[in-house]
Amino acid sequence: MKKFTSVDDLFEDIKNNSFTPWHRFILNHEWLRWLIYNAEDVPNDFYRKCKRGWQRAYWGISDEDIWGLDWYLSKIILRGLKQLKKSKPGTPFVDGFNGETDIEEMQKAWELILELMIWTFEATIKIQEMEWLKIPENGFTDEQITRLSKDFRIMTKDEMEKYNKGWDLFKRYYYSLWD
Numbered sequence: 001m002k003k004f005t006s007v008d009d010l011f012e013d014i015k016n017n018s019f020t021p022w023h024r025f026i027l028n029h030e031w032l033r034w035l036i037y038n039a040e041d042v043p044n045d046f047y048r049k050c051k052r053g054w055q056r057a058y059w060g061i062s063d064e065d066i067w068g069l070d071w072y073l074s075k076i077i078l079r080g081l082k083q084l085k086k087s088k089p090g091t092p093f094v095d096g097f098n099g100e101t102d103i104e105e106m107q108k109a110w111e112l113i114l115e116l117m118i119w120t121f122e123a124t125i126k127i128q129e130m131e132w133l134k135i136p137e138n139g140f141t142d143e144q145i146t147r148l149s150k151d152f153r154i155m156t157k158d159e160m161e162k163y164n165k166g167w168d169l170f171k172r173y174y175y176s177l178w179d
Contacts, residue, residue: 071128078121084179085114092176113169120166123159135160 004010026033048064055062065072094113097106126132133152140148148154155163 068128071125074121074124074128078118078125080177081114081118081121084177085111085118087179089179092173092178095172113173116162116166117170117173120163120170123155123163123166134163 002013004013026036052062052064056065061072091103091107091110094106094109097109123132127134131153133148133154135155135157140154145154
C-alpha cells in the first residue's frame with residue numbers, strides 16, 4: 001500500500017491515477033456527462049411530465065401538486081392576483097364605500113387591497129422557500145433571533161401585521177376575486 005505524507009499528496013494521487021482518459025473527457029464535457037448519467041431517466045421523466053400535465057388539464061391539479069398543496073396554491077393565487085390587478089376588472093363593493101357615488105375612490109381602494117394581497121402571497125412564497133421566517137405569536141427570545149438571523153430574514157412586527165392584514169383581506173374579499 002502506498003503511503004502518503006500529506007492529504008494533498010493523497011488527493012493528487014487520486015486525481016492522477018483514479019480516472020482513465022475517458023473519465024477525464026466525460027468530466028470535462030458537461031453535456032456528455034448529463035447524457036450518460038441521466039439518459040435512462042429521460043423516458044420516466046417524460047412520462048411523469050405528460051401524466052402530470054394531463055392531470056392538471058383534466059382535474060386542475062396533479063398528484064405532484066398535492067405533495068405541497070400549500071406551495072402550489074400560493075403560486076397559483078399569486079399569479080391570479082397579479083393577472084387580476086393587471087386586467088383592471090370591475091370593482092366589487094369595498095367596505096365603507098357607497099357604491100353609487102364613490103366609484104373612483106372604491107376602485108383605488110380595491111387596487112390597494114389587491115396590492116396588499118399580492119404582497120402577502122409573495123411573502124408566503126418567501127416563507128415557504130425558507131427565505132423569510134415568520135414570527136410566532138409568542139415571539140422569539142433575543143438568543144433565538146440572534147441565532148436565526150444568520151440563516152433567515154426574520155419578518156418585522158410591521159411586516160407581520162401587514163401579512164396578517166393581507167390574509168384577512170383575502171378571506172374577506174375571496175368571493176370578489178373575479179374579472
